[in-house]
Every structure is written in C-alpha cells, then in structure tokens.
Amino acid sequence: xxxxxxxxxxxxxxxxxxxxxxxxxxxxxxxxxxxxxxxxxxxxxxxxxxxxxxxxxxxxxxxxxxxxxxxxxxxxxxxxxxxxxxxxxxxxxxxxxxxxxxxxxxxxxxxxxxxxxxxxxxxxxxxxxxxxxxxxxxxxxxxxxxxxxxxxxxxxxxxxxxxxxxxxxxxxxxxxxxxxxxxxxxxxxxxxxxxx
Amino acid sequence: xxxxxxxxxxxxxxxxxxxxxxxxxxxxxxxxxxxxxxxxxxxxxxxxxxxxxxxxxxxxxxxxxxxxxxxxxxxxxxxxxxxxxxxxxxxxxxxxxxxxxxxxxxxxxxxxxxxxxxxxxxxxxxxxxxxxxxxxxxxxxxxxxxxxxxxxxxxxxxxxxxxxxxxxxxxxxxxxxxxxxxxxxxxxxxxxxxxxxxxxxxxxxxxxxxxxxxxxxxxxxxxxxxxxxxxxxxxxxxxxxxxxxxxxxxxxxxxxxxxxxxxxxxxxxxxxxxxxxxxxxxxxxxxxxxxxxxxxxxxxxxxxxxxxxxxxxxxxxxxxxxxxxxxxxxxxxxxxxxxxxxxxxxxxxxxxxxxxxxxxxxxxxxxxxxxxxxxxxxxxxxxxxxxxxxxxxxxxxxxxxxxxxxxxxxxxxxxxx
Numbered sequence: 001x002x003x004x005x006x007x008x009x010x011x012x013x014x015x016x017x018x019x020x021x022x023x024x025x026x027x028x029x030x031x032x033x034x035x036x037x038x039x040x041x042x043x044x045x046x047x048x049x050x051x052x053x054x055x056x057x058x059x060x061x062x063x064x065x066x067x068x069x070x071x072x073x074x075x076x077x078x079x080x081x082x083x084x085x086x087x088x089x090x091x092x093x094x095x096x097x098x099x100x101x102x103x104x105x106x107x108x109x110x111x112x113x114x115x116x117x118x119x120x121x122x123x124x125x126x127x128x129x130x131x132x133x134x135x136x137x138x139x140x141x142x143x144x145x146x147x148x149x150x151x152x153x154x155x156x157x158x159x160x161x162x163x164x165x166x167x168x169x170x171x172x173x174x175x176x177x178x179x180x181x182x183x184x185x186x187x188x189x190x191x192x193x194x195x196x
Numbered sequence: 197x198x199x200x201x202x203x204x205x206x207x208x209x210x211x212x213x214x215x216x217x218x219x220x221x222x223x224x225x226x227x228x229x230x231x232x233x234x235x236x237x238x239x240x241x242x243x244x245x246x247x248x249x250x251x252x253x254x255x256x257x258x259x260x261x262x263x264x265x266x267x268x269x270x271x272x273x274x275x276x277x278x279x280x281x282x283x284x285x286x287x288x289x290x291x292x293x294x295x296x297x298x299x300x301x302x303x304x305x306x307x308x309x310x311x312x313x314x315x316x317x318x319x320x321x322x323x324x325x326x327x328x329x330x331x332x333x334x335x336x337x338x339x340x341x342x343x344x345x346x347x348x349x350x351x352x353x354x355x356x357x358x359x360x361x362x363x364x365x366x367x368x369x370x371x372x373x374x375x376x377x378x379x380x381x382x383x384x385x386x387x388x389x390x391x392x393x394x395x396x397x398x399x400x401x402x403x404x405x406x407x408x409x410x411x412x413x414x415x416x417x418x419x420x421x422x423x424x425x426x427x428x429x430x431x432x433x434x435x436x437x438x439x440x441x442x443x444x445x446x447x448x449x450x451x452x453x454x455x456x457x458x459x460x461x462x463x464x465x466x467x468x469x470x471x472x473x474x475x476x477x478x479x480x481x482x483x484x485x486x487x488x489x490x491x492x493x494x495x496x497x498x499x500x501x502x503x504x505x506x507x508x509x510x511x512x513x514x515x516x517x518x519x520x521x522x523x524x525x526x527x528x529x530x531x532x533x534x535x536x537x538x539x540x541x542x543x544x545x546x547x548x549x550x551x552x553x554x555x556x557x558x559x560x561x562x563x564x565x566x567x568x569x570x571x572x573x574x575x576x577x578x579x580x581x582x583x584x585x586x587x588x589x590x591x592x593x594x595x596x597x598x599x600x601x602x603x604x605x606x607x608x609x610x611x612x613x
Contacts, residue, residue, distance in 0.1 A: 019202070019369045026200035026371060035368040057371075059467035061364050063550050 001054040002150050003064040006137075007083055008073030011043040013137035017071065018049035020141055020163060024155035025053040033058045046081050053150060067091060069148055071140050073123070075104055090114060092148045094183075096136045098122035116190050119147050121179050130175035131168065142176030146183035153180050198373050203335035203365040206372040207300060207358075208233030210339040212243045213380040214346045216272035216298075217387075218264035220249040222257045224279040225312050226362035227302035231274050254279040258286035258297075265295035266401050268392040270346065273297065276362055277304035280318045284325075291326030292413075293401060294390070294420065296349035296356070298342065299327075303463070303514075304362040305547040309598035313548020314362040316463065316514040319491070320523045326417050328356040328424050329492040330444070331462040335365055335372050340443030341489075343375070344431050346384055351431075352423045353390045359491075361464040361514075363548065375439055383438050425493040446495035447502050448487040451477060455484030457563045458506040460499075460528055462488045465512060465544070465551050472553045472560065481564050491524070496531040503531070508538050510563045512556070512574075514545045521571045544574035580604050 004021060008014035015036045022034035030053050037048040050064040065085070069092040072083055087093070091113060095101075097120040101110050109118065121143045123136030130139075138160050145153045156176055161169045199206070208230050219238065221231040237243040249264075251257050257273050264271040275283065280301060290297050303319055305311040319329060328348060332338035338360040345356040360366060391401055405413055432444035450470050452458055459469055466487040476483050486502045488495070503509055509532065511525040520526075522541030529539045542559055545551040555575050562568040583604050587594045594600070 015367075022369050023200045031371060032200065033368060033370045035364070060471045060553060061361075061368075061464050061468050062552055065552075 001052055001058070002068045002148075003066065004051040004053075004069045004071065004144070004150075005064045005067040006049045006051070006071040006073065007077055007081060008047055008137075009043075009077070010045045010047050011135075012047075012073045013135045014047040014073060015049045016163070017073070017137035017141060018051040020138065020156070020159045021051045021144070021151065022053070023159035023162060024141070024145075024151040025051075027155045027158045028151060030055055031058050037063055046077055048081075069094070069144060069150070071144060072096060073136050073140060075099075078104065078106070084109060087113075091117065092144070093118040094140055094143050094147055095120050096123040096140060098125065116187055117147065119143065119183055119186055121182055123179060126175045126178050126182075130178070131171040138172040139175045139179045142179035143183045145176075146180040147187070153177065197376070198371060200369060201335075201372050201374070202229065202367065202369045203338055203360065203372075204229030204302075204367065205233050206335050206339045206374060207342060207360070207366075208237070209374055210342045210380075211272055211298075211300075212237045213375065213377050214272075214298075214343060214384055215243070215270065215381075216246055217269040218247050218249065218261070218271045219273065220251055220257050220260040220264065220271070221273045221275065222251055222254045222279060224254070224276050225302075226304060226314075226366045227274045227276045227279070227300065229366060230300055230302070234272070254283040255286060258283035258290060258299075261297045261299075262286060262290050262293065262295055265290070265297050265389075266293070266391070266393050268387070268389045268394070270350075270387040271295075271297045272299070274300035274302065276302040277306055277312075277318045280322060281306065284322065287322055287327065288325045289402075290355045292417065294353045294417070296346075296353050296387070296389075298345045298349055299355065299357050300338075300342070301357050301359045302362040302366045303359050309602075311547040312362075314364050314514070315546045315548070316359070317546075319357070319359045320515040320517075322357075323492060323523070326354070326421070327492065328354055328421070328490070330356065330358050330490055331488065332358060332360040332365060333448075333464060333466045333487055333489075335360075335368060335370055336441075337443055337489075338365055339372055339374065340435065340439070340441070343380060343384060343439075344435055344444045347431050348424060348427055350387050351427055352420050354420050354424060359463065364464045373441065379439060383435065421493040425490075425495065428490050428493070428495075444489055446488070446490050446498040448489065449502050450485045450487070452484035452486060452502060452505070454482055455505070456482040456507040457484075457510060457560060458503055458508075459483065459485040459510045459512060459560065460488065460503070460524070461485065461512040462491060462524065463514065465514065468551055468553050469512065469556060472556045475553070476557060476560055481561060483560050483564065488524070494527050494531075496527075499528060499531040500535070503528075503537065504535060506537055508540065508563055508566075508568075510540045510542055510560065510568065512542045512544055512551075514543075516541070516543045516546075540568045540570055540572065542568075542572045542574055549575065577605070 018034040022032035025032035123139040238248040
C-alpha cells in the first residue's frame with residue numbers, strides 16, 4: 001500500500017488533490033481511497049487530506065500516520081503543523097517552494113531521506129502561469145508522478161480532465177506537465193551532482 | 197459501472213435511480229453533499245417526476261416527507277446529528293403512522309459540546325422510534341443498502357434509515373460499482389401504498405388513539421418490525437442474485453471460525469477491525485469479527501448463532517448511554533442470554549476521534565488474555581480527565597468543562613491523529 005498525506009490550507013484544493021490522485025490510481029486499475037481529515041475547512045486554516053493506493057481493496061479507515069509520500073502545498077505550515085510526523089525512512093517529500101530545503105530550515109530532513117526523494121517545486125508560480133489562479137494542487141500531482149512514479153502522468157492528466165472541463169482542465173494539465181518535467185530535470189541535476 | 201466516487205455522490209446517484217417523487221431536506225453537515233447532488237438532478241430534469249421541496253428546518257423536512265408519503269409519493273430525505281434531533285417528533289410520527297420514508301443518516305455526534313464529526317449518538321438517540329436502521333460498512337454498502345431500503349420500507353410500510361458514517365464514508369472517495377437504471381427498476385417496483393390520502397376514497401391518517409387501542413397499535417408496529425426481520429434476508433438474497441454482489445442482511449462474519457474472541461461492531465470501523473483481525477491472526481491470536489448491518493430490527497437469533505462459539509465478545513461502539521455504558525452491547529448481551537459468554541464494551545471514535553488499528557489490537561489482545569474490563573474508553577486521555585476533576589474538587593466555580601478541557605488539550609502540540 002502506498003499512502004500519501006497532503007498538507008495545505010483551506011482554499012488550496014487539498015481535498016481535491018487527494019481525490020484527483022485517487023482517481024488517477026483508479027484509472028490505472030488500482031484500488032484507492034481519498035478522504036479529508038477535517039470536515040469543516042475554512043479558507044486559510046490548515047487542512048490535511050489522505051490518499052491510499054493499493055492493488056486490492058482498502059479496508060482501513062485510519063488517518064494516514066505513516067505516509068510513503070508527503071505533499072506540502074503551503075510551506076508556511078512548517079512552523080504550525082508537525083508536517084513530517086511518521087514519514088517513512090524511504091518516503092517522498094514534495095513541497096511547494098522555489099527555495100531549497102536548507103533555505104527552508106529543513107536541512108535535517110535532507111540528511112534523513114534519500115536525496116532524490118525530496119524535491120521543491122514552485123507550484124504556485126506554475127499554477128499562476130498556466131491557470132491564472134494560485135491553486136497548486138494539480139501541479140504538485142504532476143510532480144508526485146515524476147518523483148514517486150506511484151501513478152503515471154497520463155493518469156493524472158485523465159483525472160484532471162474528468163474533474164474539470166474546457167480551459168480549466170487544459171491549463172491544469174499543462175501545469176502538471178511542466179511540474180513533471182521540472183522534477184525530472186531536477187532529478188537529472190541531482191544524479192549528475194551525486195559523488196558516486 | 198465501476199466509479200471512483202465520493203460516498204455522498206454515490207448515494208445520490210443510487211437514490212435518484214430509486215425514483216423518489218418527493219425529496220425534502222434541510223442542509224446539515226455531513227449530509228449536505230448528498231442532498232445537493234440529488235437537488236441538482238431534480239433541477240436538471242434527470243430525476244423526474246420529482247419535486248424537491250425547500251423547507252426552513254429539519255422538523256419541516258420530515259413533516260413534508262410524512263405528508264408526501266401519506267399522499268402516496270415515494271419520499272426521501274437525509275439528515276444528521278442535531279438535524280435529526282430537531283425533527284425527532286416527526287421521526288417518531290413517521291414510524292408510528294407506518295409511512296415508508298427512506299432517510300440517509302450521515303452519522304454525526306450530538307452536542308453539547310457541539311461537534312460536527314462522526315459517531316453513532318444520533319442513530320442511537322432514535323433507536324426506539326420504530327424506524328428500521330441499517331448500517332453501511334463501505335460506500336458500496338451505503339449505495340446498495342439504499343436500494344434495499346426502498347424495497348423493505350414499502351413492502352412492510354415502515355420508514356427505513358440508512359446510517360453511514362459522516363465524513364468517514366460520506367466524504368471518502370473510493371471505488372463503487374453503481375447499478376444501471378434498468379437494473380434498479382427491475383428490482384424496485386413502483387410504490388403501492390398500503391394507506392393513502394385519496395380524495396376519491398377519503399380516509400384520515402393520524403387519529404388520536406386512547407388507552408382502548410394504543411397498546412394494540414403499538415404492538416402492530418412491533419409486528420411490522422418483526423415482518424421486516426423476515427424480509428431483510430429475503431431482500432438481501434434477491435439483491436445478491438440481481439446485482440451480483442452481497443449486501444444487506446443481518447450480520448456479516450469475518451474469520452469467526454475458531455475465534456475465541458469475537459468483536460461486534462457496526463459501520464465503517466469494521467474495515468479497520470478486519471485489518472486488525474488479520475494482523476492478530478497472523479500472530480496466532482484467535483480473534484474474529486461479526487459486523488451488524490441491521491440494528492433495528494435487531495437480529496438476536498443471528499447474533500446468537502454467530503457468537504455461540506466464542507469464549508468472549510467485545511462490542512466496539514461509537515456511542516454510549518451516559519450513566520450506564522454500551523448501547524449495542526446491551527442488545528448483544530440480551531441475545532446471548534443463558535450462554536455465559538462475557539460481553540465487554542469498548543467505546544471508541546466519539547466525536548470523530550480516529551479509531552486506530554494499533555489501539556484496537558491492544559484491546560483485543562487484552563480481551564484474549566482475559567484482562568479487558570466491562571467498559572473501556574479507547575485512547576481516553578486520562579491526564580485531561582484528572583486535570584478537570586482536580587479543578588472541580590479544588591473550587592466551586594471551576595467553570596465550563598468543555599472550555600477547560602479544550603484549553604488543556606490545546607496546551608500540548610496538536611497531533612495529526
């Protein structure tokens with residue numbers, strides 16, 4: 001089972017991100033379960049949503065406490081929420097930021113996780129560029145597809161076009177594609193920089 | 197057709213395929229998504245003929261449902277928590293009058309303290325109202341139970357409440373196999389009322405009944421519940437044949453063969469319990485689980501059969517009778533009369549507290565070792581209880597309990613669980 005925890009703030013499409021991810025997994029013939037941690041989201045308040053993916057029926061209804069991947073849609077949560085609680089040692093971290101982990105004060109995390117498992121993506125910028133709105137959720141799913149391979153980018157694209165229509169869908173697909181390419185490029189840079 | 201869909205949306209799709217002619221509801225979380233989706237179908241004409249009636253309260257929602265049903269229409273509504281309490285007089289009336297209304301109850305805690313999250317306090321508060329109460333384990337279950345609910349309700353002329361865990365199910369997006377309209381049509385015939393307000397054949401419905409006949413009318417309500425008890429497995433069997441998957445019925449055993457400890461529960465927590473049972477079985481602990489689908493009518497004989505081989509029974513329930521203990525446990529203990537199988541109650545998940553497999557496993561192991569008490573509150577924060585009790589002992593004006601405990605709870609770093 002692959003478990004994802006998505007952190008963000010009300011209005012950033014956190015719950016939608018988990019639902020899109022589950023739809024992408026479903027499109028690939030997998031079982032998936034997406035659910036929010038809190039029912040009463042308010043704009044700006046911290047929100048958490050979860051997605052589980054497996055090749056058989058998922059029965060548990062627990063919140064995800066030991067995620068395989070973390071998506072952080074808003075880095076200002078670093079000082080407010082215990083974002084990395086329970087993260088597996090080989091887990092993935094994808095954050096919405098143009099800065100480095102060291103600049104964000106997360107140097108310790110860099111030492112803990114495989115270096116190519118953690119990436120920053122300027123998702124709000126990409127979202128603004130393509131959609132004109134600062135909603136980074138679909139963008140980060142493109143990034144997750146690239147960094148973890150848990151779902152292929154095609155499936156993310158399908159999930160977006162099923163959920164949204166017309167230009168909104170197109171713009172989000174383009175933004176997710178650019179995030180995917182951005183992460184693949186970053187991974188290339190990291191691999192090149194690696195001492196071995 | 198297989199869909200990856202939110203529980204509320206799946207229920208709305210299925211309810212719509214059951215062709216209700218009147219839908220009347222008042223929004224309340226976590227039920228709202230269901231009614232919004234049904235409302236959209238009425239507005240778009242996809243669900244027709246159907247009248248969606250906006251009202252000013254839950255009391256009106258159930259009252260209008262009663263009127264619609266008495267006039268011969270198939271009536272549907274949904275509510276939760278305080279909404280159910282606000283309509284409670286009409287809830288009892290619907291059952292007393294024998295009107296086959298179907299209602300989704302998106303289970304949610306009851307205040308005070310106000311809390312919008314999931315537990316079963318609302319369903320338990322109307323346990324004795326005369327409604328049939330079915331509990332869904334998954335969203336597939338929730339969808340399937342609604343189709344059965346209309347069949348059951350109309351055949352025995354009783355209202356049926358489909359209980360699904362608020363947020364845990366209503367807001368969960370997961371795989372649901374949705375039937376086609378024709379499949380539902382051939383399973384659910386048009387509503388033929390047993391009693392109807394018809395100007396061409398006038399009757400009155402809702403007479404005042406004095407001591408000369410009240411007990412008899414009440415007894416007949418019980419008889420109708422007993423008829424439902426006979427009908428539930430029949431409808432479940434027919435459903436399985438028609439739709440090609442099991443749903444409904446009385447109880448669902450899982451790994452109860454050779455189990456010394458059998459856990460009993462209702463609703464979505466059964467999924468977490470099944471995973472826990474699997475993990476414990478691997479370690480050699482002889483534990484199994486029996487899920488209850490039909491809470492009212494209560495399938496006492498099926499429970500007795502399912503639990504007769506156990507050395508002990510642990511009832512995990514999301515509600516309790518304050519000043520007494522378990523609600524479901526009491527019924528389970530009654531079903532086991534004379535079998536000398538001890539029943540322990542574990543109250544869990546109140547007000548949306550996540551029920552963790554790890555905590556359940558510890559309790560089941562305690563039970564297996566014969567050291568689980570009669571009444572346990574899962575993951576109870578004893579430090580918070582002690583603090584407030586000390587405050588109350590310390591001074592007369594100790595203040596409001598909820599605010600005090602909340603302040604203490606928030607003085608430590610918030611945890612994700």
